Amino acid sequence: VKRSLAFGLLSLGCTVQHLEKNAPGSIAVMEKPENMKLREVEQQTDPGERMLQLRYGAMAAGGFFIPEEQGKSQGSYGIGPEVTVLYGTRKYSHDDDAFWLMPDEAFGGGIGWMALLEPGESVGPVYGELEYASGAAWLTGGWAYEIDDELHGPHVSVGFGPLFVRYTHLLDAGGLLHFGMAFKGQASFVWNASARGSARD
């Protein structure tokens, strides 16, 4: 069951829902149109976007377990589901052709579970973390908790695109240094940014 659950949240696809909020684009209303005789509405300028993203899927990583007590480090891997909610901004609206919607800047938080963890006989640590992303680069920091052995400790990761390096230190046990890849789908709710300089997004 544990192993089945570990793969239960796989990438189910990427969806984008456009919301009506703040839909009009930007114009310089006080300036004359460039062509006074053109019987069309001038193209509006892009006000940028705001979005709420739910990212879900599996994190697969491998590396080393480094015990706190003097001992040799050993090979390790950790695979499990992760769900993240992010609020993101984009200076310019996204391209609908792009399969993956990436905000210019985003922050949020998530929870995850290293369900398949080697070495270890327990159910694997769960973790909660805050995330900040800038372009393709992202950084998370949080806390991990191993239920069976009641171990806990800091949990940080740095990533670029789908690739990441993660370090989890379970106090009194040791550290897990993993290099891995995220397999995540996303559901995005996107709306236009408000008028430039306005805080009403």
Added chain:
Amino acid sequence: MRRPLGAELATPEAFFALLVLCVNDHLLKGSGLLPGWLTGKLSDFAGLFLFPVLLFVMLSAVFSAKRERLAFTAAALTSLGFTLVKLSPSVNGWVSGVWGPMRLDASDLAALPMTLLAGLWLVPRRESISGATLRAVAFVATALACAATSRPMTVRNYPKWQLEKSSQHVGCAKIDAWVSKSGKEGVGINLRVASSRSDRCNVEILSGVIDVGGKRVPLPRRPAPLNPGAPVFVYLPFPFDNERAWNEGRRTARLELRVKTSSGGGFFASEMQHEWDGEAHVWSPRAPEAPPAPDASVSAPPDQAFQLEPSDAGAWE
């Protein structure tokens, strides 16, 4: 024996990749036949197979290293270049400026294994299906296909105010009106004012107001009097918080202009609708057409164009 140069490009596999690239870039994208995300990925997959092959042929012409080494160098260079273009805004900006628009999209890296496939495919010797002429044609066609990226196909679509009634006679003047600007900051109306008689007609727009769902937005300043023999064009800006109006669901309005002419006065009035086709994007497979060239005989005199100071921008209420 030295292999004929370019033999790898004159193979069924390379021809197939070339066909996919060309058909997808220049026919399928924007046609609506396939979803946008699929046409976006097809070119990446075909291109990341074809480009290492092209690069291999070019490297083979210059270096006499082992075939395996050249094949995997071509694949590695392609992977590195593609990754930088897709992830680094500065590299993407530079390449887009030289090569044509390329999307900064990390998900395109899903196609990277195609470079490895191309490297593996290049290692064994491939039988060319053609002679020297066709190999040269294949080389040129591949180089052109790799260089000629398709242009962006989508533009953002925004709600626009529209007038229901665009042409009316007031006194001796014939007034045509249309919305020329519509956005978060308000609405701009263009007028084409002409005399409906054979002689000149003095026209003065005394006031203007747009009633947006019960909230009145006045014209901040009266335009200068007009004396059209030939048609003249006037711009009337109505600055207001149109974004708020949209968010509050105020999507109908009424435009009223009080007009005085040398043969009597009256109103130009029209209902307005704030319309959106419901989609955030529209396909634009063709480049937008250039606006028609100005017609010198009917151009607006600069002093009759409506100009306002930024401080004239009115508040919502």
